[in-house]
Amino acid sequence: MKRHLTPDDIKAAVYGGAILGGGGGGFVERGLRTAELALQVGTPELWTADEFAPDELTATVALVGAPAAPDPLVLPTHLLRSLELLRRDLPRPLAALHTNENGAETTINGWFHAAMTGLPVIDLACNGRAHPSSQMGAMGLHVRDGYRSYQGYAGGKPHIYVEGAVTGSLDGTSNVVRRASVEAGGWAGVTRNPVEVGYAVENGAPGAISFAIELGHRFLAEGPAAAAAHLGGEITVTGTVRAYRCEQREGLDVGVAVLDDAAGTTLHFVNEYMTFEAGGERKASFPDLITTFDEAGQPLASADVAVGKEISVLVAPAANLLLSPTMFMPELYAPLEDLLGFSFAPAAKVLADA
Incomplete structure (x- = not known):
């Protein structure tokens, strides 16, 4: 069409x-x-x-x-x-x-x-x-x-x-x-x-x-919670940023944001959010979608997060997104893992299922 x-x-x-x-x-x-x-x-x-x-x-x-x-x-x-x-x-x-x-x-x-x-x-x-x-x-x-x-x-x-x-x-x-x-x-x-x-x-x-256009219409009509539902995800936490670090490395934003909630929610990012951790456990990893919203319910880029800001975190599983096969090629994650200092690439069985 x-x-x-x-x-x-x-x-x-x-x-x-x-x-x-x-x-x-x-x-x-x-x-x-x-x-x-x-x-x-x-x-x-x-x-x-x-x-x-x-x-x-x-x-x-x-x-x-x-x-x-x-x-x-x-x-x-x-x-x-x-x-x-x-x-x-x-x-x-x-x-x-x-x-x-x-x-x-x-x-x-x-x-x-x-x-x-x-x-x-x-x-x-x-x-x-x-x-x-x-x-x-x-x-x-x-x-x-x-x-x-x-x-x-x-x-x-x-x-x-x-x-x-x-x-x-x-x-x-x-x-x-x-x-x-x-x-x-x-x-x-x-x-x-x-x-x-x-x-x-x-x-x-x-x-x-x-x-994206369909998701945007849903968000504009009903807000972040509706967008999360549209993606089969949820708003997992709302809290104030108590620690934030962002530096430019190899032409990318690399950093971490930590919230003040009881679980100590931690978001690591390389431009996009790579991992979501709570209570010391990893709850979601890229290519799962991890997105932040500001206090007014507007999408907030990782580069705009700051200490003292109240943010909400949406998490939606990768299975509910339109993804290319590259998202399940572990070798493409190696440079990002080097930047963050830990592994989070999809498991081999996920690659086989994709």
């Missing part, structure tokens, strides 16, 4: 994305501004994957960096520039774009590009929830023999602006872009990893954008 994205979609997509961001995926106000601008300058269209031939080419639109970085800037023009740089080097034309993940800014990835270029956005994400590494959003391309990654990137304030295009191995190009985001002040817009639509359907999360 083909449809025009409308003003009614904007708020639902951004707020649904913010919940599915699980602490990452960008910020609500910036997501709203970019989506509103897209509808002001053009008419972006959302197409289901069955509107394309399986061998047509689509590319991932993403934001790369550390949300808590002190001096980031990614403008809509930077997003468009990243696409221009990618298209310049591709051996054949793109038929569509899709986002890397759901998040407050990332669910609407591609809307501005689509409005300006006429390329449709596919109702598909590399992953239906936010994740911290580009490899997690690469739909298993790290095990696809001979795959050559193309990536275009741009971002930063004028005095530290960077842009470029890189091609090579998936790990090598991803490392270049991650480093570029650091040099740009902590954040860069990226268009990357062209693949066939059929491959994206098999290895990504089809329907992810509609999923």
Whole structure:
């Protein structure tokens, strides 16, 4: 099905994305501004994957960096520039774009590009929830023999602006872009990893954008508890943050938040929340969804948590989310486990079941 994205979609997509961001995926106000601008300058269209031939080419639109970085800037023009740089080097034309993940800014990835270029956005994400590494959003391309990654990137304030295009191995190009985001002040817009639509359907999360919009409508109508119920989860705890640490490491926000409740609820994050612990026991681990809300019931990114803030924590099981197979590839968790200093990758039996 083909449809025009409308003003009614904007708020639902951004707020649904913010919940599915699980602490990452960008910020609500910036997501709203970019989506509103897209509808002001053009008419972006959302197409289901069955509107394309399986061998047509689509590319991932993403934001790369550390949300808590002190001096980031990614403008809509930077997003468009990243696409221009990618298209310049591709051996054949793109038929569509899709986002890397759901998040407050990332669910609407591609809307501005689509409005300006006429390329449709596919109702598909590399992953239906936010994740911290580009490899997690690469739909298993790290095990696809001979795959050559193309990536275009741009971002930063004028005095530290960077842009470029890189091609090579998936790990090598991803490392270049991650480093570029650091040099740009902590954040860069990226268009990357062209693949066939059929491959994206098999290895990504089809329907992810509609999923976020539906969740957003439920949240906007009834609040966090209804959003939790929609996801088959619950608001597990409400408390005041008594300890919080966040540092930028390797272009990511890495840290921990501890609440003042009797169970000593502890949330570790690498951009997104990775683990939820209470009473000294781990109750949930990524890719389970762990999301925080502020005292007013608004989605709260991990970068915006602070000591003294009252927050509520939503936990929903991974089984109730639209996830790509990469979420059950333990090898992709190794860099995150190194950053946090402990293991939490899915067990081998979960991988087999997936």
